[in-house]
Amino acid sequence: MSEVLDIxxxxxxxxxxxxxxxxxxxxxxxxxxxxxxxxxxxxxxKTVVVGGIxxxxxxxxxxxxxxxxSIHGRALAFATGIKMARPDxxxxxxxxxxxxxxxxxxxxxxxxxxxxDITCILFNNQTYGMTGGQVSPTMDPxxxxxxxxxxSIEPSFDLCRLAEAAGASFxxxxxxxxxxxxxxxxxxxxxxxxxxxxxxxxxxxxEYGKRNPPAGVIAMLDDTKARSISVTAAAKxxxxxxxDKIVTGILYEDDEAPEFQSAYAAIVERAQAGAAxxxxxxxxxxxxxxxxKTAPERPPARNGxxxxxxxxxxxxxx
Amino acid sequence: xxxxxxxxxxxxxxxxxxxxxxxxxxxxxxLDAGVRFFAGYPITPSSEIMEAMAVxxxxxxxxxxxxxxxxxxxxxxxxxxxxxxxxxxxxxxxxFSLMQEAIGYAIMVEAPLLIVDVMxxxxxxxxxxxxxQGDVMQARWGTHGxxxxxxxxxxxxxxxxxxxxxxxxxxxxxxxxxxxxxxxVVGHMRESFAPELIDRYRLTSGDFDFSPSYxxxxxxxxxxxxxxxxxxxxxxxxxxxxxxTGFPTNDPQKSEKFLRELYDKVGNHRDELCLxxxxxxxxxxxxxxxxxxxxxxxxxAWKLAEKEGLQVEVLHLYTLFPLPVEIIQKVARRVEFxxxxxxxxxxxxxxxxxxAENWTTVISMGKIDGTLITPREILDRVTELVGKYESV
Numbered sequence: 158m159s160e161v162l163d164i165x166x167x168x169x170x171x172x173x174x175x176x177x178x179x180x181x182x183x184x185x186x187x188x189x190x191x192x193x194x195x196x197x198x199x200x201x202x203k204t205v206v207v208g209g210i211x212x213x214x215x216x217x218x219x220x221x222x223x224x225x226x227s228i229h230g231r232a233l234a235f236a237t238g239i240k241m242a243r244p245d246x247x248x249x250x251x252x253x254x255x256x257x258x259x260x261x262x263x264x265x266x267x268x269x270x271x272x273x274d275i276t277c278i279l280f281n282n283q284t285y286g287m288t289g290g291q292v293s294p295t296m297d298p299x300x301x302x303x304x305x306x307x308x309s310i311e312p313s314f315d316l317c318r319l320a321e322a323a324g325a326s327f328x329x330x331x332x333x334x335x336x337x338x339x340x341x342x343x344x345x346x347x348x349x350x351x352x353x354x355x356x357x358x359x360x361x362x363x364e365y366g367k368r369n370p371p372a373g374v375i376a377m378l379d380d381t382k383a384r385s386i387s388v389t390a391a392a393k394x395x396x397x398x399x400x401d402k403i404v405t406g407i408l409y410e411d412d413e414a415p416e417f418q419s420a421y422a423a424i425v426e427r428a429q430a431g432a433a434x435x436x437x438x439x440x441x442x443x444x445x446x447x448x449x450k451t452a453p454e455r456p457p458a459r460n461g462x463x464x465x466x467x468x469x470x471x472x473x474x475x
Numbered sequence: 476x477x478x479x480x481x482x483x484x485x486x487x488x489x490x491x492x493x494x495x496x497x498x499x500x501x502x503x504x505x506l507d508a509g510v511r512f513f514a515g516y517p518i519t520p521s522s523e524i525m526e527a528m529a530v531x532x533x534x535x536x537x538x539x540x541x542x543x544x545x546x547x548x549x550x551x552x553x554x555x556x557x558x559x560x561x562x563x564x565x566x567x568x569x570x571f572s573l574m575q576e577a578i579g580y581a582i583m584v585e586a587p588l589l590i591v592d593v594m595x596x597x598x599x600x601x602x603x604x605x606x607x608q609g610d611v612m613q614a615r616w617g618t619h620g621x622x623x624x625x626x627x628x629x630x631x632x633x634x635x636x637x638x639x640x641x642x643x644x645x646x647x648x649x650x651x652x653x654x655x656x657x658x659x660v661v662g663h664m665r666e667s668f669a670p671e672l673i674d675r676y677r678l679t680s681g682d683f684d685f686s687p688s689y690x691x692x693x694x695x696x697x698x699x700x701x702x703x704x705x706x707x708x709x710x711x712x713x714x715x716x717x718x719x720t721g722f723p724t725n726d727p728q729k730s731e732k733f734l735r736e737l738y739d740k741v742g743n744h745r746d747e748l749c750l751x752x753x754x755x756x757x758x759x760x761x762x763x764x765x766x767x768x769x770x771x772x773x774x775x776a777w778k779l780a781e782k783e784g785l786q787v788e789v790l791h792l793y794t795l796f797p798l799p800v801e802i803i804q805k806v807a808r809r810v811e812f813x814x815x816x817x818x819x820x821x822x823x824x825x826x827x828x829x830x831a832e833n834w835t836t837v838i839s840m841g842k843i844d845g846t847l848i849t850p851r852e853i854l855d856r857v858t859e860l861v862g863k864y865e866s867v
Contacts, residue, residue: 225554226715235551237540239704241555243558
């Protein structure tokens with residue numbers, strides 16, 4: 158109970174009730190994020206949360222930190238500017254699957270590639286909730302949306318694999334049905350130096366659930382819970398067994414990958430030392446990327462010992 | 476010869492004989508005005524501004540970002556601006572089109588910002604290295620909704636320096652994005668110029684004291700309290716219609732009040748924002764109203780006309796928006812014709828006509844073949860007009 162009161166300090170309670178539908182998972186993820194802020198003892202003035210447009214991004218209107226409700230798809234570009242202008246800020250982006258992976262897909266891969274020290278929490282409800290349940294790039298093929306009344310014919314994005322391939326140095330997935338592990342992932346993501354991507358799988362019973370089984374929020378939560386599986390367990394499974402599974406936990410982590418803002422600070426140092434006109438340094442071969450912790454669709458790059466740190470209790474843990 | 480690095484220009488070359496490219500003069504002006512944040516995406520014919528910033532900004536501890544596209548560039552600039560940096564981007568027509576949604580956001584959240592658009596012939600890819608003034612109305616009405624716009628136009632290298640500084644000052648004082656238009660030829664041409672000689676280029680209503688701080692000490696009164704991230708107020712910033720608190724409102728009265736104030740903060744200060752230069756004041760029956768590269772041709776046409784025994788007035792506009800209503804109507808009252816040469820099909824002539832048609836005949840002289848309008852072409856048109864009049 159006291160924890161609830163504690164996170165109230167980070168909420169504009171006068172702006173409540175929120176606009177989210179009954180059964181929506183967005184409040185769960187927002188709560189998990191605020192508990193992470195509380196636990197990490199982040200300074201209010203130096204914590205900036207940027208949202209785009211959509212249900213998920215509306216969270217910034219209730220959060221009492223520095224908040225920017227930006228334009229559709231561009232939250233990461235805003236956040237990049239903010240982080241570069243004020244490297245001392247903790248910058249977090251709250252986005253959705255439409256905002257972050259469709260209209261904002263280009264900014265998403267480039268923010269990953271730069272490995273700039275921003276934490277991106279993507280609320281994945283597999284649909285455009287605010288505009289009435291249209292097809293999103295994470296909707297499973299065959300699912301129905303108002304713009305796919307006969308079922309979606311598009312393959313869906315695995316956003317964690319996309320983030321990792323694009324260069325993010327911390328990639329994790331959690332589900333709204335397992336709050337504590339999600340909260341821990343968010344906390345670890347914020348602490349990680351570099352681009353952290355956390356996909357939070359949330360139910361949208363109103364726009365997604367009413368067209369796609371299982372209907373109803375309890376059934377939807379139970380379903381994601383039943384389908385979720387830890388990275389540790391996933392590492393021992395075949396691609397066939399992993400079909401339809403939601404792999405949760407830290408999927409990729411590399412603490413040594415060069416971070417963009419620090420690299421830029423080094424450039425400033427060089428330029429100020431008068432090195433701008435010096436011949437460019439001989440090209441360094443790029444360091445090989447750290448292997449994946451698990452490769453759900455491929456044989457694991459490293460087995461056993463690599464995956465144990467990220468194994469999170471999934472069912473009934475807390 | 477111009478050297479690549481602007482600092483070399485400044486330190487090693489006699490300032491009275493500095494040869495510099497328009498785009499680099501713009502970068503120099505921005506740095507001297509206190510711009511310490513640049514995010515952009517390469518595009519002809521504006522890339523030299525970005526390249527100069529890439530060299531200079533790290534030296535002064537500023538931020539330089541090459542983003543993945545123009546949308547990201549302007550969004551990063553708005554982010555930088557909200558976090559308290561004087562931010563700037565530079566682009567050309569196609570990139571400027573991509574930026575339009577975000578420009579509306581910057582206007583809405585009152586984020587000071589400088590956007591330089593070095594115009595090339597359009598539409599679409601058009602002719603990237605041909606000069607044009609086709610973005611005039613885009614600069615005014617490119618983003619959706621009713622909004623104010625501050626748009627300046629540079630006609631030579633000196634303008635690229637001093638109007639950049641003026642634009643930064645306006646952006647700070649009015650807390651709004653300011654667009655500086657240049658045509659390709661202004662961005663790419665090289666002229667001898669030195670910042671130290673700026674006094675020689677003073678404008679009618681301009682003195683360019685600028686505040687080096689992000690929040691101008693003399694904000695115009697209509698500006699809402701600035702929301703700066705990192706301040707104790709830990710603000711909420713949104714592109715939704717909002718009130719002074721920064722939070723969205725659906726209240727009709729508050730919505731209208733907010734939008735009216737956005738409009739008024741620019742419209743009520745035309746006397747300060749409208750920069751222009753009148754040459755050969757009150758002489759002749761024709762006034763050539765021009766901006767950008769055409770203004771140079773107009774000035775040359777006036778000299779040429781004088782030699783040939785004809786008097787022509789020239790109104791050189793440095794500010795296109797807000798509309799310089801007062802000076803245009805003043806001149807319109809005393810001339811029989813207003814001739815508007817421009818590198819488009821009369822975009823600004825239509826604006827002038829709205830203001831002046833009660834008093835004078837407004838003639839558009841548009842050119843869209845990707846070449847400049849020469850002084851002789853202007854003078855021929857003037858002679859034709861005057862002759863026409865005399866034969867009536």
